[in-house]
Amino acid sequence: MQSVREQIFSISSLLLCMSMLLMGNSLQGTLIAIRAAGEQFSDSSIGIMTSGYFLGFVLGTLVTAYLIERAGHIRGFTALASLASAAALGHIIIVDPIAWTVFRAISGFCFAGIYMVIESWLNERATNETRGQVLAAYMFVNLMSLTAGQFLVSAADPLGYILFCIVSILVSIAIIPVSITRTEAPTPQKPRPLLIRRLFSISPLGFIGCLGYGLALGAFWGLAPVFAGRVGLDVDGIALFMALCILGGGLMQWPIGWLSDKYDRRTVLTIALFIAGGIAIVIATVGIMRPEYLLYIAFVYGAASFPLYALTVSHANDYVEADERVVVSGTLLLTYGTGAIIGPVLAGPIMVELGVAGLFYYIGGVFIIVGIYALWRMTRRAAPPLSEQNKFVPTPGSTPVAGELDPQAEADSDAPTPPPVERV
Numbered sequence: 446m447q448s449v450r451e452q453i454f455s456i457s458s459l460l461l462c463m464s465m466l467l468m469g470n471s472l473q474g475t476l477i478a479i480r481a482a483g484e485q486f487s488d489s490s491i492g493i494m495t496s497g498y499f500l501g502f503v504l505g506t507l508v509t510a511y512l513i514e515r516a517g518h519i520r521g522f523t524a525l526a527s528l529a530s531a532a533a534l535g536h537i538i539i540v541d542p543i544a545w546t547v548f549r550a551i552s553g554f555c556f557a558g559i560y561m562v563i564e565s566w567l568n569e570r571a572t573n574e575t576r577g578q579v580l581a582a583y584m585f586v587n588l589m590s591l592t593a594g595q596f597l598v599s600a601a602d603p604l605g606y607i608l609f610c611i612v613s614i615l616v617s618i619a620i621i622p623v624s625i626t627r628t629e630a631p632t633p634q635k636p637r638p639l640l641i642r643r644l645f646s647i648s649p650l651g652f653i654g655c656l657g658y659g660l661a662l663g664a665f666w667g668l669a670p671v672f673a674g675r676v677g678l679d680v681d682g683i684a685l686f687m688a689l690c691i692l693g694g695g696l697m698q699w700p701i702g703w704l705s706d707k708y709d710r711r712t713v714l715t716i717a718l719f720i721a722g723g724i725a726i727v728i729a730t731v732g733i734m735r736p737e738y739l740l741y742i743a744f745v746y747g748a749a750s751f752p753l754y755a756l757t758v759s760h761a762n763d764y765v766e767a768d769e770r771v772v773v774s775g776t777l778l779l780t781y782g783t784g785a786i787i788g789p790v791l792a793g794p795i796m797v798e799l800g801v802a803g804l805f806y807y808i809g810g811v812f813i814i815v816g817i818y819a820l821w822r823m824t825r826r827a828a829p830p831l832s833e834q835n836k837f838v839p840t841p842g843s844t845p846v847a848g849e850l851d852p853q854a855e856a857d858s859d860a861p862t863p864p865p866v867e868r869v
Contacts, residue, residue, distance in 0.1 A: 456567055458622040460582060463563050464590040466526075469615035470556055471594025472608065473533060474498075475687055477545065478670035479603040479680065480536070488671065488801075490542040492793025494549050495667025496786045499659075501550035503782040505557025513562065519623060522562045526620045529555035533612040562623070584839050588695035595688040599681050644761075644776050650711065650822045651761025655777045657815035658754050659784020661725075661808045664792035665690075665750075666785075668804050675801040676736040689743035694751020701752045702837030705759060709828045710837075711819060714756045718816035721750035725809030729802040750812070754781060755840040763834050774840070 481491045513521035532551040535544070567579055601607035645652045669690070673683040705713040724746045731738050758777050762770050788811075795803040 456579065456582070459563055459566055460586045462619045462622040463560075463583070464586050465615045465619040466556070466559060466563075467587060467590035468594040468597065469533075469612045469619070470552075471591045472597045472615075473552070473612045474666055475595055475598050475670045475684065476603055476608050476612070477536065477549070478667060479598070479674060479683060481542075481545065482671045482674055483604050484540055486542050486545075487793070488668065488796040489790075489793035491668060491671060492664070492789035492791075492796075494542065494546045495663065495789035497546040497550040498553040498667075499663055499782055499785040499789075501553030501555075502557045503553075503779060503786065505554040506561065506779065506782070509554075509558030509561055513558065518562050518565075522559060522623050523620055525555040525558040526616055529559065530613045530616040533609050533616065537606045537609050559619075580839070584695075584698075588691065591691050592688045592695075595684045595691065598684040603680060641776075641780075644773065644780070647773065648761035648764050650714075650819055651757055651764075651773075651777060652780055653818050654714065654757035654760070654815055655754065655780040656784040657811050658757065659781040659786075660788035660791070661750070661784075661811040662754075662781075663785030663788035664804060665808060667789045668792055668796065671796075672732065672801050672804045673739065676732040676739070678736060678739065682740070686739055686743045689740060690747035690751070693744035693747030693749075695747075697748035698752045698755055698839045701748075701756065702759070702839065705756055705837050706834065707831070709831075710756065710760045710763065710834060711823050711828055714753070714760060715816055715819040715823070717749055717753055717756065718812050718819060721746070721753065722809040722812030722816060724749055725805045725812060729805035729809065732805070733800075733802050750808075753812075755837070758840050759835060759837045763829050770835075 477494065478491060481494065486494075509521075509525070515521075516524065529552055532548045532555065535548045539545075564583075567583060597611060598608065600611065641652070670683050670687060673686045678686060701713065701717065724742065728739065728742055728746060731742065758774055761773055761777060765773050792804055792807045795807045797803075799806060
């Protein structure tokens with residue numbers, strides 16, 4: 446049996462591959478927002494471009510498994526990574542909002558498939574004893590890579606072509622560890638989403654929470670760099686603002702998760718929602734009046750808002766058996782993706798009407814509305830006893846396959862196969 450150190454070493458090439466992909470994707474998201482604003486694209490157009498990425502990503506999580514089953518995981522991975530690399534360069538050749546929306550959709554589709562292959566590989570390599578450590582290593586790489594990707598924005602002029610080339614290089618180099626491996630990786634499992642009405646009956650707050658998180662964070666990822674630039678931050682400031690939000694969210698997952706294991710998880714979730722909503726409104730106000738304070742608030746905003754997805758998924762999983770956790774988590778991820786498609790389309794026109802501060806007024810409003818709904822839900826159903834709550838598990842929020850790394854879901858993997866769930 447492998448030790449934890451041997452286990453982590455055995456997946457080090459996969460983690461390195463994932464790190465380069467995440468850095469490239471993180472850089473690309475912020476770069477495109479800054480460049481689009483520099484090209485005088487409207488806020489509505491930038492919102493639609495962001496929605497295109499999430500639309501492609503959701504489609505990718507639904508159909509990529511079938512494509513890889515047909516072509517093989519290594520060839521499928523190579524094809525998707527090559528197409529993602531080409532899409533990054535396409536932004537240099539055709540500078541047009543419609544073309545960029547198509548490129549973003551292609552990129553989202555490809556990255557969904559790429560992540561599914563890597564996460565399936567990690568899941569196959571992990572054992573019951575080391576699954577928690579593998580997930581922790583993956584989350585650490587996720588946090589550090591997303592943060593590093595933001596700082597790469599300062600490596601060259603966003604209005605030039607070099608940063609797009611860096612994205613392409615990172616994605617292309619990531620192909621190497623996968624293409625030369627001798628180890629056979631499993632084909633990603635085909636998605637088994639629940640019908641929305643069944644998910645809603647299991648956990649209404651889980652469904653509304655994930656949808657609201659998508660509505661808010663989808664708009665944030667696409668338009669927050671635009672906001673930061675318009676209120677006066679330079680490129681370095683925009684990169685630092687985004688990086689601090691990511692760091693705050695990543696580092697607070699464990700403390701907030703620990704609190705949610707000690708107290709009613711809905712109470713922790715509700716408080717976090719109201720704090721996140723309040724801080725978003727503070728950012729909208731302070732960003733216009735005193736933009737130099739934004740960097741001090743960014744970490745706190747990320748700390749309150751980014752863990753909300755994992756909290757919501759953990760809350761929903763408190764009401765399901767272990768053998769359904771992966772299916773429920775996958776459906777919640779698709780719910781988040783649906784919200785992320787809609788959110789930027791709504792936020793763009795709000796910024797046009799209310800000014801750049803409208804972005805965080807919108808985000809704050811979404812969180813507060815979901816918080817009010819959470820308060821109402823607490824009056825409709827009693828919380829499960831603390832002894833029956835599942836332990837909080839940090840959730841990457843990338844593809845449904847990542848849910849298979851949950852140690853609690855794996856713990857009952859030898860249980861009898863449940864009856865077929867309703868399919869979409």
